[in-house]
Amino acid sequence: MVSSSLLRLGAKAAGEAVGVGGWSYAKIVEHLSPAVSKFSPVVAERGSGSYVWTTDGRKHLDFACGIGVLSTGHCHPRVVAAVQEQAAQIIMAQQNIFPASRPMVDLLQRLETVMPSQLTSHFFCNSGSEAVENAVKIARNYTGKQNIIAFDGAYHGRTYGAMALTTSKTVYRQTFGPFPSGVVNAPYPYCLHCKARQAAGGLGYEVAPNTPPLGKAYDQRQCCGGPLESLEWMFKTHSAPSETAAIIIEPILGEGGFLTPPPGFLSALRALCDKHDMLLIFDEVQCGVARTGKWWGHQHLTDAQPDMLLFAKGIASGVPFAGVSAKPHLYDKMSPGMMGGTYGGSALGCAAAAATLDVISGEGLLQNAADRGQQLAAGLLRLSEKYPIVDVRGRGLMMAAEFGGADGSLAARPHTAADVTHAAGLRGLLLLGAGARETVRFLPPLNVSESEMEEGLGLFEQSLEDVFGGGGDVRSA
Ligand SMILES: Cc1ncc(COP(=O)(O)O)c(C=O)c1O
Structure with missing residues (x-):
């Protein structure tokens, strides 16, 4: 009441x-x-x-x-100045017509300093959903396999491909189907509501386990192992590894409730992907770009590296901008024209993103x-x-x-x-x-x-x- x-x-x-x-x-x-x-x-x-x-x-x-989105707050003076200056120079240097613009080069140089080192090839677009769609294209093209494993509670966007991967709330999908096929859902660990934890009278989870130095150290948190077992079972029942192109995961679940998986979970996904020639995609649209106190959310949880990392939201302080950062060999089977988009990598967006990264680094x-x-x-x-x-x-x-x-x-x-x-x-x-x-x-x-x-x-x-x-x-x- x-x-x-x-x-x-x-x-x-x-x-x-x-x-x-x-x-x-x-x-x-x-x-x-x-x-x-x-x-x-x-x-x-x-x-x-x-x-x-x-x-x-x-x-x-x-x-x-x-x-x-507003990582540097509303209208940070340095971001505003960068956007104003860029708007007076060139707003749009279309990516098919001009491979790059001056602010795009500025951004590429800054990304080199903050991205996991193996992710050197960047595709720019306008929204998180677009980044997700393009990551799926890259994964299917590269592996020659069809299925994508996504997690219960995940939010990957509102376009059809991204919506097919989204299960954080039924309202995002209801009445809109059918969705593109080739999506298999696996459980995302929700330790607070884990039945095994409750049956065992706690199993190493207390309020604030994820916020060291407050509360119980996250590293001591025990996992019942259920979510990983489910994945192994899915390979036997839903999608054989030979049909599975990629696992896509939010390293810290966003729309689905701000959940952090237990220690070892992301590393275990990396090992599974290596074992079965699948790609590991980290959707860092919400948890990336310094939001969590590290450049990328996964850096709190694992040393394992993704094959692709997706960013959007906080990257450009409110100017629509997003991207897929990938290992360059993932494009080996692509030819020019297979990816693109009118507005991707706009000069204005690049200038806002470069200024945002400068503010984050320069202002601590x-x-x-x-x-x-x-x-x-x-x-x-x-x-x-x-x-x-x-x-x-x-x-x-x-x-x-x-x-x-x-x-x-x-x-x-x-x-x-x-x-x-x-x-x-x-x-x-x-x-x-x-x-x-x-x-x-x-x-x-x-x-x-x-x-x-x-x-x-x-x-x-x-x-x-x-x-x-x-x-x-x-x-x-
Ligand atoms: C993790 C994640 N992926 C993708 C998206 C979709 O991004 P957009 O709304 O920019 O399409 C979101 C949006 O909230 C998100 O949180």
Whole structure:
């Protein structure tokens, strides 16, 4: 039950919603696809750093960051300057007509310093979904095999090929089938809800296992081995290795709930791929580009290297830009014309991406993401003593809190996460849910300050009080 204070706040805010240019909010949305979810009745006006102002005059602390896109915050001056300068030079140097542009060369040089060393061949496109589609093309072409193994709960995008690999929520797929064939789903380890762990009375998993130095060290976490066994079984029952081109995985699951697989899991996938001549694709669209306090999310979990790494979102601070970074020999069987796209590698996007990488390196944002992530995890752990948060997990500034029941069980009341994000929105904190369970995710800018993080935690606490306070939902300490 949402508390009455929350309902009062909701009524007030709904009355305040203001349109723009003589159009009411209601009229604006009448002209927009109703199939796109809209989290708040506000119209964006401008952004700066960690804040957004809307046309109703309100200021919002943005811990959603365009779903993890605004890595350097809103309108970072160096990114803005790079985009403005580039727009005055050349906006678009089409990739078929000009193999490269000056800002593309700048970007290639920077990628050389941050990418895993064997991934030296880059294909640029505009969105994460496109990167996923192209990775599948490369894998099938190179291996001559058809099937792709994806994981339950994964989100790889909304185009048909990417949607076929996506199972984080049914709403992304329902009524849209049939989907392209050749996709096999394997279980992604969700240790909190693992039945073997529960049967064994814990099996080395406690709240915050993924946030060293807080809580139990991640490395000590034991795995029941179930997900890997399922994979081996799938090779016998669903897709023989001789038919399987690749395994695609988010090294830290994003939309599906910010899950980190147990130690050894990614390395085991690498070994399976090597054994069966399959490719390993890391989809780092959400967990990559310093989001977790390392350049790439997988670097927290394994020394094993992927054959392809996909990036988008945070790479260009909000300018649409994405890519597939691959081992060069994967193109041995391709000929010119087999891949492409009108806008891929636009000069504007390259300039924004190069500037973003410079800001991340030059302003110490890897360290800041790690430090502020610790601050966030500590704050959420503190709140878990008072409110029904059953797990705090993630790395760096990719952090989540999962809710459970008021009785301390894992069974949360339906819509808890939506109620909390709604309450936070009314208090001026932008947050998103994640996955099919009741989880709220935090994706602040990588340059969020210590005081902004404290402000965010304070607003989050007030939102929890709005939702749980006064009712029967506050966990008795
Ligand atoms: C891991 C992952 N892959 C792919 C995508 C799709 O990216 P886009 O929305 O840019 O197509 C997303 C988007 O959230 C994502 O999180």
